[in-house]
Amino acid sequence: QSVLTQPPSVSEAPRQRVTISCSGSSSNIGNNAVNWYQQLPGKAPKLLIYYDDLLPSGVSDRFSGSKSGTSASLAISGLQSEDEADYFCAAWDDRLIGYVFGTGTKVTVL
Amino acid sequence: EVQLVESGGGLVQPGGSLRLSCVVSESTFSVYEMNWVRQAPGKGLEWVSFISTSGDTIHYADSVKGRFTISRDNTKKSLYLQMNNLRAEDTAVYYCTTDTPKKGFDIWGQGTMVTVSS
Numbered sequence: 001q002s003v004l005t006q007p008p009s010v011s012e013a014p015r016q017r018v019t020i021s022c023s024g025s026s027s028n029i030g031n032n033a034v035n036w037y038q039q040l041p042g043k044a045p046k047l048l049i050y051y052d053d054l055l056p057s058g059v060s061d062r063f064s065g066s067k068s069g070t071s072a073s074l075a076i077s078g079l080q081s082e083d084e085a086d087y088f089c090a091a092w093d094d095r096l097i098g099y100v101f102g103t104g105t106k107v108t109v110l
Numbered sequence: 111e112v113q114l115v116e117s118g119g120g121l122v123q124p125g126g127s128l129r130l131s132c133v134v135s136e137s138t139f140s141v142y143e144m145n146w147v148r149q150a151p152g153k154g155l156e157w158v159s160f161i162s163t164s165g166d167t168i169h170y171a172d173s174v175k176g177r178f179t180i181s182r183d184n185t186k187k188s189l190y191l192q193m194n195n196l197r198a199e200d201t202a203v204y205y206c207t208t209d210t211p212k213k214g215f216d217i218w219g220q221g222t223m224v225t226v227s228s
Contacts, residue, residue, distance in 0.1 A: 045215070056216065099160070
């Protein structure tokens with residue numbers, strides 16, 4: 001059962017910007033780093049954003065992350081067809097003593 | 111580049127057991143904390159278990175506690191997941207991942223499919 005809440009889907013035209021929200025609580029997002037993962041169809045997930053807003057080497061700077069209180073966001077600017085994927089947020093949960101994932105968001109490029 | 115390769119998945123009857131393995135390409139396997147993460151067909155990601163570099167710290171999701179056991183052999187650069195008393199709801203692709211401080215699950219294997227069905 002996912003503890004972090006994301007919108008099921010977002011869609012936008014090419015070259016536009018989309019934002020995906022991730023809502024949690026004080027025991028997870030409010031007190032720990034948030035990471036974001038991209039899962040292309042039929043593939044394993046890939047780390048996209050770590051420690052709230054940092055990009056791993058090789059990840060396009062069209063992706064950005066932010067966090068405020070118990071919520072986090074992932075933004076994709078200059079949307080491209082290759083960005084069509086599922087996106088998941090995740091964080092450590094101090095109360096559950098384990099990691100929790102978001103419900104996942106499917107991004108569609110119109 | 112570090113690579114993770116899982117194996118051991120398959121079809122098993124409810125109540126049965128399976129042991130998953132994950133071999134890491136890097137000789138520095140011992141410096142990585144590790145996790146198992148699973149994904150049921152058409153569903154989202156679910157964290158399963160964590161193990162520290164030496165194996166002295168282990169955590170499980172409530173859904174598998176008491177049935178699954180995570181372990182590692184640093185000499186063999188391998189991570190394991192012993193799964194007992196399997197249930198239909200354990201059906202999923204199981205991924206092993208490295209766990210780097212601040213980065214979380216930064217490297218993933220390709221996954222191995224576990225199907226629990228009679």
